[in-house]
Amino acid sequence: MSIRERLSGNEAIATAMRQINPDVFAMFPITPSTEIPQYFAQYVADGKVDTEFICVESEHSSLSACLGAEAAGCRAVTATSSAGLSYMNEVLYVAGSSRLPVVLAVACRALTGPININHDYSDSMAERDSGFIQIYGENNQEVYDNYLMAHRIAEHPSVRLPLMVCEDGFITSHAIENIEIEEDDKVKAFVGEYQPENYLLKKENPLAVGPYGVSGYYMEARVAQAQAMINAKQVILDVAADFEKTFGRKYGFFEEYRMEDAEIAMVIMGSSAGTAKAAVDQLRKNGVKAGLVKIRVFRPFPGEELAKAIAHCKAVAVMDKSEGFSACGGPLFAETSGAIINLDQRPKMIDIVFGLGGRDFTVAAALSVYDRLAKIADGGEVGAVYTHMGQREK
Numbered sequence: 001m002s003i004r005e006r007l008s009g010n011e012a013i014a015t016a017m018r019q020i021n022p023d024v025f026a027m028f029p030i031t032p033s034t035e036i037p038q039y040f041a042q043y044v045a046d047g048k049v050d051t052e053f054i055c056v057e058s059e060h061s062s063l064s065a066c067l068g069a070e071a072a073g074c075r076a077v078t079a080t081s082s083a084g085l086s087y088m089n090e091v092l093y094v095a096g097s098s099r100l101p102v103v104l105a106v107a108c109r110a111l112t113g114p115i116n117i118n119h120d121y122s123d124s125m126a127e128r129d130s131g132f133i134q135i136y137g138e139n140n141q142e143v144y145d146n147y148l149m150a151h152r153i154a155e156h157p158s159v160r161l162p163l164m165v166c167e168d169g170f171i172t173s174h175a176i177e178n179i180e181i182e183e184d185d186k187v188k189a190f191v192g193e194y195q196p197e198n199y200l201l202k203k204e205n206p207l208a209v210g211p212y213g214v215s216g217y218y219m220e221a222r223v224a225q226a227q228a229m230i231n232a233k234q235v236i237l238d239v240a241a242d243f244e245k246t247f248g249r250k251y252g253f254f255e256e257y258r259m260e261d262a263e264i265a266m267v268i269m270g271s272s273a274g275t276a277k278a279a280v281d282q283l284r285k286n287g288v289k290a291g292l293v294k295i296r297v298f299r300p301f302p303g304e305e306l307a308k309a310i311a312h313c314k315a316v317a318v319m320d321k322s323e324g325f326s327a328c329g330g331p332l333f334a335e336t337s338g339a340i341i342n343l344d345q346r347p348k349m350i351d352i353v354f355g356l357g358g359r360d361f362t363v364a365a366a367l368s369v370y371d372r373l374a375k376i377a378d379g380g381e382v383g384a385v386y387t388h389m390g391q392r393e394k
Contacts, residue, residue, distance in 0.1 A: 014039035073199030096131020101154035118358025253302035262291025303339030
């Protein structure tokens with residue numbers, strides 16, 4: 001039976017970690033993810049886990065220690081944010097290319113500069129091509145549930161890729177919400193034990209991890225890694241189906257909110273989706289056929305599935321909580337527009353960069369986006385495809 005609790009996103013992740021009882025947790029603190037190892041350190045001190053808890057000198061070292069543990073056959077975890085994730089950059093790519101399924105909790109926070117400790121996705125989006133699976137949660141319940149599914153996805157024999165469980169810094173990481181957590185024994189049964197096929201300490205099959213990839217082999221390794229990311233799509237759905245059967249909560253690549261007959265829609269991620277849903281409900285009461293698609297899985301990107309979800313719309317706004325500096329829009333827009341490019345009939349599409357560095361996103365702001373979409377849908381000019389909202393005007 002599920003247990004009603006009141007937890008922050010950070011404590012929800014730490015609770016999931018405690019229930020899973022990983023072999024190694026290598027930690028280095030950075031706001032706003034610091035509470036995760038802080039909570040977990042208390043579990044270690046109280047004897048609630050038998051995890052090897054390692055305090056290292058940097059984020060680069062924390063992920064490096066996790067990779068060493070994974071290569072040796074252990075289940076390893078860590079957590080970070082912002083510049084800490086950037087400092088891991090080299091090791092992120094090593095994790096992906098070495099096919100080591102470490103699970104990394106990321107409390108997403110704006111990158112410097114200027115210095116800012118509040119939420120956007122500039123840190124995780126900067127690492128979108130590192131080879132990590134990326135799963136995002138709207139609220140604390142989703143963050144907890146995503147973490148429970150993470151190890152089974154990452155460790156699956158047809159995947160074996162590292163995975164980021166992403167939450168919104170301060171918005172979900174520190175806000176306390178009512179959530180349902182599962183009983184420890186049921187979590188352990190659902191996640192299972194880590195049983196790697198090959199590892200450094202397996203004497204029957206000696207191997208090297210992270211060898212030099214000469215030109216004759218490098219591309220083949222990359223293609224295999226790319227295929228693993230494709231394989232992850234079905235595994236994500238299979239694990240979600242088992243999660244629903246076991247615990248009753250349903251997940252997919254994304255959530256379609258009032259999209260069955262929507263003529264105008266948003267594509268959005270994370271906690272901002274809750275605000276936008278309130279705008280959709282208000283518009284529906286007024287007879288406006290508005291909808292929303294909330295992306296949960298960003299890597300692997302569910303392009304084909306998303307295209308089907310929005311193909312019937314007249315106009316779509318992609319909401320990017322990260323500036324892409326491409327002069328064409330943000331990363332979510334690039335993925336979404338690429339997904340629909342070959343549709344025979346496709347919606348008019350705009351990109352709106354918003355919420356950078358913790359800038360508020362309100363119901364009124366969401367309504368203004370839908371108002372613009374309604375005018376486009378009625379035959380108006382699309383206008384500038386790439387715009388920002390919420391900033392002070394000159």
